[in-house]
Amino acid sequence: MDVFKKLVRKGYVSSQTKISADKLQDITGMQIPLSLELNENLQTLQTIYENCLYVVFHNFLISGKTNALLIFIEGLSDKDMINEYVLTPLSQGTSEVQESTPIVQNKISLSNHKEVKTFEEVIEQVSMGNPVLLIDKEMNGIALNLSKWEHRSIQEPVAEPIIKGPREGFTETLSVNMSLLLRKIKSPLFKMNSVKLGRYTQTQIVVAYIEGLADPNLVQEVMNRLERIDMDGVLESGYIEEMIEDNPFSPFPQLLTTERPDAVAAQLLEGRVSILVDGTPIVIVVPTTLFSLLQSPEDYYQRFMISSMIRWLRYLFVVIALVAPSVYVAILTYHQEMVPTTLLLSISKSREDIPFPAFFEALLMEITFEALREAGIRLPKQVGSAVSIVGALVIGQAATAAGLVSSPMVMVVALTGIASFMIPHYSTGVSFRLLRFPLMILAGILGLLGVVLGMITIVIHLCTLRSFGVPYMTPLAPMKTRDMKDVLVRAPWWMLKTRPHLTGAGNKYRQSPGEIPGSSKGDESE
Amino acid sequence: MIEKGKISSLQMAMIMYPVVVATGDLFIPAVTAKHANRDLWISPLWGSLIGFFVVYIIFQLHKLFPKETLIQQTERIFGRIVGKIIGISFLFVMLQINSQIIRQYGQFVGNVFLVKTPILIVIGSIVLVCGFAVRGGLEVIARCAQLFVPIVLLTWVLFFILLIPDMEPRNMLPIMAKGILPSIKGAIPQAAIFEHFVLLTFMLPYLTDLKKGMKWGVISVFITMLTLVLITMSSLFIFGDITSELAFPVMIAIRYIEMAGFIEHLEALMMAIWVIGTFLKISTYYYVFVLGISQWLHLSDYRPMVFPSGFLLIAFSIWVATDVQEFLHFLSTVSYFQSASFEIGIPTILLLAALAQKKIRKNKEGKKG
Numbered sequence: 054m055d056v057f058k059k060l061v062r063k064g065y066v067s068s069q070t071k072i073s074a075d076k077l078q079d080i081t082g083m084q085i086p087l088s089l090e091l092n093e094n095l096q097t098l099q100t101i102y103e104n105c106l107y108v109v110f111h112n113f114l115i116s117g118k119t120n121a122l123l124i125f126i127e128g129l130s131d132k133d134m135i136n137e138y139v140l141t142p143l144s145q146g147t148s149e150v151q152e153s154t155p156i157v158q159n160k161i162s163l164s165n166h167k168e169v170k171t172f173e174e175v176i177e178q179v180s181m182g183n184p185v186l187l188i189d190k191e192m193n194g195i196a197l198n199l200s201k202w203e204h205r206s207i208q209e210p211v212a213e214p215i216i217k218g219p220r221e222g223f224t225e226t227l228s229v230n231m232s233l234l235l236r237k238i239k240s241p242l243f244k245m246n247s248v249k250l251g252r253y254t255q256t257q258i259v260v261a262y263i264e265g266l267a268d269p270n271l272v273q274e275v276m277n278r279l280e281r282i283d284m285d286g287v288l289e290s291g292y293i294e295e296m297i298e299d300n301p302f303s304p305f306p307q308l309l310t311t312e313r314p315d316a317v318a319a320q321l322l323e324g325r326v327s328i329l330v331d332g333t334p335i336v337i338v339v340p341t342t343l344f345s346l347l348q349s350p351e352d353y354y355q356r357f358m359i360s361s362m363i364r365w366l367r368y369l370f371v372v373i374a375l376v377a378p379s380v381y382v383a384i385l386t387y388h389q390e391m392v393p394t395t396l397l398l399s400i401s402k403s404r405e406d407i408p409f410p411a412f413f414e415a416l417l418m419e420i421t422f423e424a425l426r427e428a429g430i431r432l433p434k435q436v437g438s439a440v441s442i443v444g445a446l447v448i449g450q451a452a453t454a455a456g457l458v459s460s461p462m463v464m465v466v467a468l469t470g471i472a473s474f475m476i477p478h479y480s481t482g483v484s485f486r487l488l489r490f491p492l493m494i495l496a497g498i499l500g501l502l503g504v505v506l507g508m509i510t511i512v513i514h515l516c517t518l519r520s521f522g523v524p525y526m527t528p529l530a531p532m533k534t535r536d537m538k539d540v541l542v543r544a545p546w547w548m549l550k551t552r553p554h555l556t557g558a559g560n561k562y563r564q565s566p567g568e569i570p571g572s573s574k575g576d577e578s579e
Numbered sequence: 580m581i582e583k584g585k586i587s588s589l590q591m592a593m594i595m596y597p598v599v600v601a602t603g604d605l606f607i608p609a610v611t612a613k614h615a616n617r618d619l620w621i622s623p624l625w626g627s628l629i630g631f632f633v634v635y636i637i638f639q640l641h642k643l644f645p646k647e648t649l650i651q652q653t654e655r656i657f658g659r660i661v662g663k664i665i666g667i668s669f670l671f672v673m674l675q676i677n678s679q680i681i682r683q684y685g686q687f688v689g690n691v692f693l694v695k696t697p698i699l700i701v702i703g704s705i706v707l708v709c710g711f712a713v714r715g716g717l718e719v720i721a722r723c724a725q726l727f728v729p730i731v732l733l734t735w736v737l738f739f740i741l742l743i744p745d746m747e748p749r750n751m752l753p754i755m756a757k758g759i760l761p762s763i764k765g766a767i768p769q770a771a772i773f774e775h776f777v778l779l780t781f782m783l784p785y786l787t788d789l790k791k792g793m794k795w796g797v798i799s800v801f802i803t804m805l806t807l808v809l810i811t812m813s814s815l816f817i818f819g820d821i822t823s824e825l826a827f828p829v830m831i832a833i834r835y836i837e838m839a840g841f842i843e844h845l846e847a848l849m850m851a852i853w854v855i856g857t858f859l860k861i862s863t864y865y866y867v868f869v870l871g872i873s874q875w876l877h878l879s880d881y882r883p884m885v886f887p888s889g890f891l892l893i894a895f896s897i898w899v900a901t902d903v904q905e906f907l908h909f910l911s912t913v914s915y916f917q918s919a920s921f922e923i924g925i926p927t928i929l930l931l932a933a934l935a936q937k938k939i940r941k942n943k944e945g946k947k948g
């Protein structure tokens with residue numbers, strides 16, 4: 054009986070959602086043109102905005118004669134500006150004749166307004182915060198660009214701090230983010246296309262690229278994949294990230310996400326396409342490769358030798374983050390002979406009282422570490438320091454003193470933790486941290502052989518991946534010798550003559566030749 | 580075509596290198612030394628002639644029938660029924676050779692590293708991993724090879740450098756004490772290695788830059804020869820006359836490595852590198868079998884065949900011999916003739932038949948004209 058009831062309820066719920074979806078379709082798909090009679094328009098709009106107490110319908114007379122209606126949403130539009138630049142000039146003076154749209158437009162001293170013809174457009178503009186002015190006996194209304202809402206100011210990016218380089222980060226407001234990019238790239242070839250996604254949220258999404266650098270097919274593919282999305286709402290770029298990936302079942306991010314305008318600008322100059330989503334500071338860049346995800350924008354601001362060294366260090370620690378605990382487990386469980394005798398003696402001395410096998414010890418510590426890390430993010434700042442103290446005690450001293458964990462294991466786990474934070478892009482670091490657990494299990498079962506097989510499987514997977522058609526492991530596999538200069542090392546800027554092979558093929562050179570500097574011989578003042 | 584991926588000829592060479600060198604590198608010095616004694620380092624030079632010959636034949640066949648693999652070529656040359664029979668027997672030998680490789684792998688890992696683990700687990704795990712690569716197709720195998728081969732090569736070079744202090748070059752004297760014959764006899768197991776170049780036929784149709792294909796084919800034979808000469812020479816320098824008595828001379832040599840009192844017992848690292856090479860070798864043979872059988876059956880996709888073939892491989896690698904003695908006996912006797920007749924014999928006969936057909940056709944046209 055219960056099952057039956059549940060089924061009925063389910064059916065009921067689904068039919069109801071269908072109805073509301075239909076209604077939504079009716080409103081958004083309303084291509085009905087506005088009527089000549091202002092009263093008719095008012096009635097239609099009032100039925101649409103039934104029970105919407107946030108919408109303001111303001112009736113007034115233009116020049117004491119013509120009926121007019123101003124519709125806006127309180128809180129999204131700038132009331133002061135409306136009073137000062139719209140209502141005041143329009144109500145002033147008297148006129149005997151019926152006012153027409155051009156005259157009204159002249160009277161309003163605003164730089165940006167747009168004519169609207171249908172109800173759909175009216176609704177769209179009103180929901181964006183732009184007040185719409187409807188005039189009696191006029192076919193078209195006027196949408197005034199007076200939107201204003203509270204937003205965060207530009208701040209330093211929290212998740213991607215750097216030492217040398219610009220300090221600004223994207224904010225939640227799309228127009229601000231666009232202006233941040235436009236401040237960096239000042240060419241008219243810098244193009245932005247817009248898409249609206251989300252049945253209810255109607256989130257504005259901007260696809261930015263540089264014409265002549267980005268492959269037109271790539272831009273088209275990005276637009277196609279975005280337009281295919283039909284979901285209730287897009288609240289963060291993570292929503293569409295999962296909807297446009299090439300391989301949905303992969304632990305690795307196939308798109309680059311960043312909150313740094315300078316990083317996005319650099320990627321655009323390499324011929325990539327970026328996707329800006331309203332309401333989030335996280336911007337998507339496609340296509341990407343594993344090696345772009347392991348690079349920081351700061352690599353290009355430091356001296357090239359230092360950057361190259363840091364890149365090597367980073368690659369080394371990526372491997373450590375992935376395999377350190379599993380190799381430790383494998384060696385201690387199966388291949389003790391690999392460890393030099395004195396080191397083996399000191400390790401076994403510290404492991405004497407430990408009741409667990411190395412595998413369980415490692416698993417225990419790694420899970421504790423992950424929990425502490427997650428708690429550190431979620432906890433309010435005031436409590437955060439307390440957690441870190443307790444965490445340090447739990448992980449470090451108490452556990453070893455109680456004889457639950459050996460101190461070499463604490464070192465391995467701490468090293469792994471630090472190593473995983475060396476990866477500049479947070480989401481990439483998380484992927485590597487996740488993969489460490491299956492590797493540990495393999496190490497516990499098959500020893501080093503298991504680790505090797507696990508690594509091979511990961512490499513196979515990485516070689517299968519593509520990001521918008523670009524193989525994930527370029528330029529190592531498939532090998533592109535010319536692109537190695539920006540992967541194995543960070544070549545000095547005067548040597549980075551060509552764009553990456555697979556994104557900037559249409560426009561190969563990004564510098565004129567012979568840019569290598571040197572002391573000029575003619576200016577010697579001796 | 581069933582395979583939609585494309586590879587470059589550099590990638591092809593990188594696939595072929597582990598296919599030819601991996602697994603064999605461990606025991607080839609011992610097997611060669613049994614026949615060639617102190618001249619074992621000359622044997623790869625003779626063996627490489629077979630390699631060049633096979634590459635030449637495969638390229639000639641490819642010129643006659645571009646865009647086709649050996650399985651399709653046999654059908655084209657010998658007609659449907661005979662072609663199918665030759666094709667399936669060739670594929671069966673591919674399966675058989677691959678299961679030998681897998682058994683060698685299982686035997687070695689089981690003997691040396693995971694003594695208590697059942698061989699089925701060792702074999703099953705590698706076949707599963709290779710199955711993933713094969714499912715990805717030729718492109719994925721090529722990319723894996725491109726990532727792994729440099730690492731494998733660098734590690735071998737590192738081992739070689741670390742072993743230099745233990746080497747005694749005088750061990751190779753006198754050269755050719757008993758004439759040229761022992762080194763040629765020693766070339767028989769070497770030739771069995773170089774015959775693996777027949778797999779090129781399954782890669783040539785998918786090359787993006789065919790013009791460089793011949794060049795890279797020859798280069799990979801040459802580098803293989805160089806590697807084998809280095810391996811045999813270094814084990815001769817280290818062990819001298821007892822090389823033939825050891826089962827895995829290279830591994831024992833690596834056990835000798837000790838640097839700074841800290842770097843020692845590198846055989847686990849060697850095993851890791853060796854497993855990577857073996858993985859590439861098994862995957863390539865596995866892929867060739869899967870691709871060949873799908874072409875033989877005229878399937879539109881080879882992916883459904885991957886995991887069934889994997890089960891077949893696991894079963895065959897167990898069936899290939901009942902115990903180690905029998906297996907080693909098989910490897911040092913029958914397997915040479917088996918691989919020689921199928922990996923050299925069939926392509927040669929195919930080429931001769933194709934050329935004869937071409938001539939007959941020309942003659943006929945000439946008579947008509």
